[in-house]
Amino acid sequence: xxxxxxxPQPELLKRLRELQENTAEKDKLIDADCLRIQELQSxxxxxxxxxxALLCDINxxxxxxxxxxxxxxxxxx
Numbered sequence: 001x002x003x004x005x006x007x008p009q010p011e012l013l014k015r016l017r018e019l020q021e022n023t024a025e026k027d028k029l030i031d032a033d034c035l036r037i038q039e040l041q042s043x044x045x046x047x048x049x050x051x052x053a054l055l056c057d058i059n060x061x062x063x064x065x066x067x068x069x070x071x072x073x074x075x076x077x
Contacts, residue, residue: 067073
């Protein structure tokens with residue numbers, strides 16, 4: 001529709017309904033994407049926690065072997 005052009009009321013009402021439907025559909029897509037983003041953020045946090053635990057285990061083993069870190073252990077080999 002072009003600005004300044006006059007359209008019959010039924011056509012305007014039809015277009016208004018179409019725009020409202022399109023807006024509602026975009027809202028659904030936005031909501032779904034936001035939920036997916038939240039799920040991914042939770043997964044990233046969990047993976048970061050798991051990685052931190054693994055790094056602690058690595059450091060503990062290195063310390064038990066008498067090395068300050070994994071790099072020092074690998075350099076010893």
